[in-house]
Amino acid sequence: MQIRTGGYTIAMDGSDLAKARRLYAATRTLHFADLPTIDLKDRLSVLTVAAGLRRVGVLETWGQRLPQIRDRIVQNGLATAVAACVWSRIERPEDTPYCEVLNALDERRVAGKPRHVLWLYPAAQARDEFRQMNYTQQLAGRLLGYPDCCIAFESAVMALLPAAQLRAMILQLGENEAALLRAARKGPLPEVSKPALPDNAVRTEQRLPFVLHVACDNCLEDMDSPSARLNTLYKELAREVDADFHDLFCEVQQTYCQITREPEKTRELLARARMMHMKFFSSLR
Numbered sequence: 001m002q003i004r005t006g007g008y009t010i011a012m013d014g015s016d017l018a019k020a021r022r023l024y025a026a027t028r029t030l031h032f033a034d035l036p037t038i039d040l041k042d043r044l045s046v047l048t049v050a051a052g053l054r055r056v057g058v059l060e061t062w063g064q065r066l067p068q069i070r071d072r073i074v075q076n077g078l079a080t081a082v083a084a085c086v087w088s089r090i091e092r093p094e095d096t097p098y099c100e101v102l103n104a105l106d107e108r109r110v111a112g113k114p115r116h117v118l119w120l121y122p123a124a125q126a127r128d129e130f131r132q133m134n135y136t137q138q139l140a141g142r143l144l145g146y147p148d149c150c151i152a153f154e155s156a157v158m159a160l161l162p163a164a165q166l167r168a169m170i171l172q173l174g175e176n177e178a179a180l181l182r183a184a185r186k187g188p189l190p191e192v193s194k195p196a197l198p199d200n201a202v203r204t205e206q207r208l209p210f211v212l213h214v215a216c217d218n219c220l221e222d223m224d225s226p227s228a229r230l231n232t233l234y235k236e237l238a239r240e241v242d243a244d245f246h247d248l249f250c251e252v253q254q255t256y257c258q259i260t261r262e263p264e265k266t267r268e269l270l271a272r273a274r275m276m277h278m279k280f281f282s283s284l285r
Contacts, residue, residue: 016050016051016052016053017051017237017240017241019050019076019077020047020050020051020237020240020241021241021242022076022077023046023047023050023073023076023077023078024043024046024047024050024241024242024245026072026075026076027043027046027069027072027073027076028281029281030068030069030072032059032069036252036273036274036276036277037205037252037253037273039277040248040249040252040253040277041212042059043245044210044212044234044237044238044249045057045058045059045120045212046059046073046078046120047237047238047241048145048212048234049078049120049121049122050076050077050078050122051237051241053145053233053234053237054144054145055121055122055126055130055143055145056119056120056121056126056130056143056144056145057119057120057121057144058086058117058118058119058120058140058144059117059118059120060086060117066116066118069118070082070118073120077123078120078121078122078123079120079121079122079123079124079126079127080118080119080120080121080127081118081119081121081127081131082116082117082118082119083116083117083133084116084117085110085117086117086135086140087110087134087135087136087137087139087140088106088107088110088134088135088136089103089106089107089110089136089137090102090103090106090137090138090155090158090159090162091136091137091138091139091155092159098166098177098180100177100181101166101169101177101180101181101184102159102162102163102166104181104184104185105161105162105165105166105184105189106158106162108184108185108189109161119131130143137151137154137155137158138151138152138155141154141213144212144213145230146212146213147213147215147216147219147225147226147227147230148226149216149218149219149225149226150214150215150216150219150226150227151213152216153200153214153216153217154213154214154216157197157198160195160197161192161194161195164192164193164195165184165189165190165192166180166184167192168190168191168192169183169184169189169190172190198217200215200216200217200220201214202257203215203220204220204227205253205256205257206257207220208220208227208228208230208231209231209249209250209253210230210231210232210234210235210249211227211230211234212234213227215227244280245280248277248280251276252276252277255269255272255273255276256269256273
């Protein structure tokens with residue numbers, strides 16, 4: 001099976017599939033994340049790299065048992081690298097007004113997130129080729145195999161908060177860029193209303209549950225889009241590795257997509273997803 005995305009062709013052959021199955025079996029009893037949806041996506045993320053469908057993957061450390069997971073992954077043929085964050089700033093045109101101030105605001109925001117992530121590579125050679133100390137949001141997305149259109153969409157969404165902060169800072173401090181930069185790096189930041197965000201994350205879970213990124217509007221509307229093709233590819237990988245894993249993935253995602261604003265129903269649905277997940281990964285197979 002082959003698909004072209006992000007400027008290169010990826011394929012899954014028998015040896016790569018066998019490697020993915022071995023790694024899945026070796027990590028099956030490990031706890032990747034507290035939330036079933038994140039746990040399943042993390043497992044799938046590992047499998048895409050093991051199967052040769054992506055040249056780079058990443059796990060963030062929300063509830064993860066990072067050292068044990070890393071050791072098991074390395075023992076089964078992948079290379080890894082630990083970093084402080086997935087990305088540190090958004091790429092902007094050099095002539096963007098107050099570009100350096102906006103970059104500093106990006107870095108302040110990222111500094112408040114989990115402080116360790118685990119990068120995954122098919123082999124040490126790929127780690128040596130792609131590893132960097134810091135990535136921009138766009139570069140990280142390209143390395144992770146996300147479609148260019150979805151990377152651009154997510155960049156635009158991520159840029160909303162620092163833009164709002166900058167406007168508030170200018171009202172407080174004026175247009176002196178040096179003063180704004182000092183405040184952006186170390187000073188107290190103004191409180192701003194969080195920008196209204198599109199519902200693409202929810203719609204991605206509903207329509208393209210196997211992708212590992214938030215899809216843009218065009219990808220969500222076109223079932224032959226780059227994201228839709230990735231969804232088909234990763235769905236097939238999950239099925240080929242373990243049909244029961246694939247079925248659990250679908251059941252958990254469908255359960256989460258039923259969550260509403262009703263607290264009692266939400267608790268019931270979350271408990272159902274946790275029970276399905278716990279029963280599957282605690283059983284001996």
